[in-house]
Amino acid sequence: RRAAGRDRGRRRRKEVVLLLLRVKVGAGAMGNSQAAAAEAAPAEEAAPAEGPVAEAGKPRDMSLPQLARGDGKFGGDKVQVYVALNGEIFDVHSDWKEIRDEYGAWFGKNKVDATEAELELFRGKYPKLGNVIEQRVISSEELARCNGENDTPIYIAARGLVFDVSAGASFYGPDGGYHLFAGHNAQRALAKMSLDKADVENSSLDDLEPKDLKVLDDWIAKYYEKYPLIGTLADTGAAAEETAAEEAVPATAEADAEGEDAAKPEETAQPEAAETAAPDATPAQDAEDPPVPEPIRLTHRPDDV
Numbered sequence: 417r418r419a420a421g422r423d424r425g426r427r428r429r430k431e432v433v434l435l436l437l438r439v440k441v442g443a444g445a446m447g448n449s450q451a452a453a454a455e456a457a458p459a460e461e462a463a464p465a466e467g468p469v470a471e472a473g474k475p476r477d478m479s480l481p482q483l484a485r486g487d488g489k490f491g492g493d494k495v496q497v498y499v500a501l502n503g504e505i506f507d508v509h510s511d512w513k514e515i516r517d518e519y520g521a522w523f524g525k526n527k528v529d530a531t532e533a534e535l536e537l538f539r540g541k542y543p544k545l546g547n548v549i550e551q552r553v554i555s556s557e558e559l560a561r562c563n564g565e566n567d568t569p570i571y572i573a574a575r576g577l578v579f580d581v582s583a584g585a586s587f588y589g590p591d592g593g594y595h596l597f598a599g600h601n602a603q604r605a606l607a608k609m610s611l612d613k614a615d616v617e618n619s620s621l622d623d624l625e626p627k628d629l630k631v632l633d634d635w636i637a638k639y640y641e642k643y644p645l646i647g648t649l650a651d652t653g654a655a656a657e658e659t660a661a662e663e664a665v666p667a668t669a670e671a672d673a674e675g676e677d678a679a680k681p682e683e684t685a686q687p688e689a690a691e692t693a694a695p696d697a698t699p700a701q702d703a704e705d706p707p708v709p710e711p712i713r714l715t716h717r718p719d720d721v
Contacts, residue, residue: 468495470509476583477546478505479645480526487524488512497523498545499538501530506542552647554578556601559649563599564589571646574603574636579643601649607632 473486473496483505485491486498497512498505499522508515512523526548527534554571559578562571570582570589581588581598588598596616597605605615607628621629639645 468493470495470497470512472496472509472543473498473507473545474642475543475545476642477549477644479549479551482640482645483526483548484524485641499523500526500548501535501538502526502528503548504535504538505545505548506538507545508538508542511542546644549644549646551645553650554647555650559601560599564595570598572597572599572639573601573649574606574632574639576649577636577639577645578647578649579639580646581639581643583643603632606635 468491470488471494483498483500486496486505486507488495488497490496495509496507497509499508499519500506503526508519508523516523554573559571559573562569564570564582564585569580570585572579572581572588584592586592587594589595594611596611596613600616601619602616604610604619604621604624605612607621607624608615609631621632
């Protein structure tokens with residue numbers, strides 16, 4: 417009987433081992449079939465890129481060329497979308513996809529025949545950034561008076577464009593480090609990154625190098641984004657504000673495909689970052705010549721002021 421019991425125990429253990437082997441082999445086959453199915457299945461297509469991000473604009477009054485930058489195309493990866501109704505500028509970036517069928521033609525433009533109902537709708541739904549500025553020609557005398565003293569606004573001119581930089585009074589006001597630019601055509605000083613009064617009083621660009629002119633264009637591009645462009649300076653050859661703006665600031669190309677998303681940016685030539693190189697070394701002077709003083713340099717970059 418003991419021998420028969422041992423035989424039955426061996427048979428049961430063998431049956432258990434065989435059962436475990438069947439389970440393991442079956443699981444492996446199932447895994448292989450799933451892997452094969454995964455390999456055979458077409459890869460899921462990646463979601464298309466959504467394009468640039470529409471972001472909020474900065475509250476300020478704008479000229480029409482500045483407003484045009486809110487067309488959803490200018491700016492690269494981050495763009496603004498503005499609509500002006502009867503001169504009131506609204507930031508519609510949060511809803512631009514929903515309203516583009518009705519208002520897409522007015523992105524970056526001023527709709528001068530808006531109804532009172534449209535105005536009430538936009539005033540209740542979107543933040544107002546400011547108003548469209550009526551452009552005018554500014555004389556040198558008016559420019560000189562607007563230096564931030566005696567409660568006057570602060571104007572700075574460059575390349576025939578006049579900007580109201582009153583919002584930057586901490587830099588350009590009477591107590592600011594760059595107050596000497598206020599009320600002047602400061603293009604030469606900006607190009608040279610100079611705080612020398614002689615460079616402020618002399619606005620000529622004729623003898624400057626290309627790298628200096630690139631620095632000036634950096635300043636103008638930053639002013640264009642930050643401060644209201646109020647007009648053109650008289651007697652500078654800038655008869656029309658639009659013409660002067662085109663020469664000073666890169667323009668965007670029109671979309672060449674009908675139905676293209678309004679927020680898709682165009683290829684734009686952005687101004688290169690200004691180099692912060694030390695001033696060129698001054699040639700050695702003869703013994704009888706007086707030493708040439710080092711130029712006074714700005715301590716801020718265009719992004720700061």
